[in-house]
Amino acid sequence: MTAADYRVIDYPILLALSPVHIHSANSESASDTAIKKYRFLVDGFYDYDPTQRVHVSDMEEAMLETIRKREEYMHRSDSDFVVCTYECAHLPAPDTPSDASRRKAYEVIDDKWLDENAIRLFPRRPLATLKEGHNVLAVLTVIPLSRSTLPSSMVSEVNELPGHIHREQIAAAAQKRQSPSTGATLAQRLQTQNPRRIDAVYDGRPLSLMGPSITIYHTVFANFLKRMQESRHFTSDELDVAQNFVTQAAAYHGDGSKRHTELAPWTNKGVHAHFLRHTPISNSVGKFTPDGAVFASRETHDGFRALISAAELKTELGEGSGDPNAQAENVYVAYYSSREAQSVRDRSCCPALLIGLAGPTIQVSGAVFADQLVVQNLGDPVCVVPRLNTTGRSMLDDAGHRVAQLFYALRECLKELDDYYAALIQSITVPKRHLRSVGVMPGRPAPTSTGRAGLSPPPPMISPHFAQYKDDEGKSVTLTYTARLARDYPVKAVFVAEAKTDTETRTVVVKFTPAYCKDAHELLARASPPQAPKLRFCEFVESVGMWVVVMDYVEGKEVTNVLQDPVHIKSLEGAITALHADGFVFGDLREPNVLRVDDKVVLIDFDWCGKQGTARYPSDILLEEGAWHSGVQRGGLLEKVHDGFHFHALTGMKLPSV
Structure with missing residues (x-):
């Protein structure tokens, strides 16, 4: 084959720089978005035989060889570099072939430019499938030296900041958001629900914002789903409340205030006295009034009460300025990103239930503040409009039973959350000197904090609640989580932990997954030599609602x-x-x-x-x-x-x- 038969890809290599914060303002408030910029580093060249199976990953490997020849990177290992290759609709054209001209031309490229003009190439994509006259560019991220000492692992561990610092960065960004009601509008959701925003809520909209199952962080969410499926005999009082709620929820009301007035007596009797009660809140983020808010019964030393449920109501589906579910989500973000919430936020995933009511429909969601802000629907919406069914009940009787089931699940889960926060607050050491109140109480403005002296130090990370199991010998094993893996894929829930018995401690990987083939894993783990990590635990755990897989940590x-x-x-x-x-x-x-x-x-x-x-x-x-x-x-x-x-x-x- 002659040189003329080879194909050549000539492409710029850009260096990813630290994100910069772009501040934008309007008449009401301001938003702060982190945008990553890129700088031209060097041109890359790759020639290949189009008759052979050559992939994007082959070109990326050749690129790394070029990079490692540069003086500043000669002593860095492969694990210090992350490469992303893009195919672009077009590339900026330098005025001259000089490096200075290239740097100037490529200054326009940032995250927004890539989002609008490029697609990322899958490493296993054959180069032969690229369009003729392709416009390819590569982005190089150089991992800080503080991260280069991390051990290699099953999946890349990419969070370079301690967990509590990363979460405080999320909180700081979220504090700049607009009010919960304004933030629920479509125009604002298009801005805030962006994967590049550190304070984006992983609620599945868009699909790139899907987080790990919240059931791994607190038992209340799996328990809610379980309680909604329980076969239960309801009392006459429960069914009376439920049928009265169905009557009012199925009716048309002229405005949201009227609907709130008619529904509140029945939700507040069937679930909690404050479930639907307008509750003014004032904190460091601002002032807002959810249509309902239930707080933990016990407060912290500085007067902060954890929010365990927030409800927002709209007259009908499509009426009003925003989605009630999005508005309840924003209430949660505004509450738990505040400075006043930090003592709880440092030590908890801040679990809460969110309720959106629109016309005859109720949607219950769960929320946590872990590595990201995550909100997930807890089952399908409950619509009180009578429907055909196979339960053996009339349509209206069936509607009443469905509401009674919902009220029961909500009532019990709010009790569970109240107990959880009471125990959490009990565990926080009371400071030696008295601190004047900085808490967020309904309607109370928040004074400046005088400090948090004497508080117990926060844990290194917010961990899954699954922390103990029995091994094959019946010994109790305690898990202490140390890191989350695969953070490039937010939906994945894979962690490193120390597994401790009374005789030994070993490093393990803990994976939470909807399905797992234990038999196949064990088959290879028992091979000689083993071709899968040794399984320490592999069962479906009801309190998690998923398979929990504990295996030895493998250096590879x-x-x-x-x-x-x-x-x-x-x-x-x-x-x-x-x-x-x-x-x-x-x-x-x-x-x-x-x-x-x-x-x-x-x-x-x-x-x-x-x-x-x-x-x-x-x-x-x-x-x-x-x-x-x-x-x-x-x-x-x-x-x-x-x-x-x-x-x-x-x-x-x-x-x-x-």
Whole structure:
């Protein structure tokens, strides 16, 4: 093949700079958004044979070789660099071929520019699929030296700040938001619900803002779902309250004030006296009045009471200036991002229930402040309009029972949260000297804090509530969480923890997942040598509502390119062959799930793994072109030939067993 037959990609390499805060103001308030800027570093060149299977990751590896030749990076390791490659609709054109001209031309590129003009390229995307006359650019992020000493792990640990500092940055940004009512409008939601904003709420809108299941942080959320499914005999009083609520909620009311007046007596009798009661709140964030607010019965030493539920009401669906669910969400953010909330925020995920009422419909959500602000719907909305059913009850009788069930679940969960905050506040050390009140009490302005001397130090991170289990020998094991992994993927819930018994302490990885193939994992963990981390615990835990998987922490390197070492190729072949021989298909045999550990390969993710002929792919699989076998479909059966496709992509070789 002659040089003329090769294709050449000439692309700029930009260096990611620290985010800058862009301040914008309007007549009512101001917002603060972190925007990441980029600076031209050097031009990259990559030539390849288009007849060969060459991927974006191959080009990125070649780029790193270029970067490592620069004097300032000669002593840095591969783990100190993160590369993202983009295909752009166009690139800014330098006036001259000089570096100075390039730097000036590329000054326009920031996060917003990339969002509007580029798509990120998947590492396994074949270069041959890029459009002719492609406009490619690469962004290099250099990890600070303070992070370069972190051990390599199963998935990248990318949070470079201690957990409490990161959360305080979120709180500081959230304090600059507009009022909860204004913030619930579409115009404001388009601004605040941006993944690039540190204070964005991970509520699933847009889908890029999906966080980990909130059930991992507090038991109340799984308990709410469980209580909504309980078979229960309701008292006459409960059904009387429920039917009166149905009558008023199903009626049309001229305005929100009238609807609030008619519904409040029944919610406040059936759930809590303050469930729907206008409650003025004044704190360091501002003044706002939710349509209902329930506070913990016990206050902190400085007068702060935790918010355990917030409710917002609209006359009808589509009426009013905003979504009541979004407004309740904003009330939560405004309350728990305040300076007054810090003593609780430092030590808690701040669990609360949020209720949005619009016309005859009620939506209950759960909220936590963990690594992100996360809000998730707790089941489907409850609509009180009588409907057809198969319960053996009339339509109206069924509506009453559904409301009685909802009121019961809310009532019990509010008690659970009140007990939780009482215990939390009890655990906070009372300061030696008296501090005058800085608490957020309904209607009370917040004076300046005189300090927080004497408070117990906050934990290093806000951790999942699952903290103890029994091992195979019946010994009690206590978990102390030390870090969250895979923060590039907010929906994933994977943590590093220290697992301690009365005789030893070991480092483990704790994973929370909706499904897991324990049998397949154990099959490879028992192999000689082991080709999966040793399982310490793997069960569906009701208080979490998910599978909890505890496994040994494995030091290894992710596969970021085609495997070259014959030993690693043979090891991977052995692992997949063993699974296939037992009827399993791994399903997701891609780079992040394959680790090189010395002279072997270890598989680490068995979420999709299952028996051929029964296990199916999830509907949310990202079917990116070139990344999957052509037979892979949403909801389709897992096939061994699909593993063979990924094996070839990882090794360049055919899997003998398929």
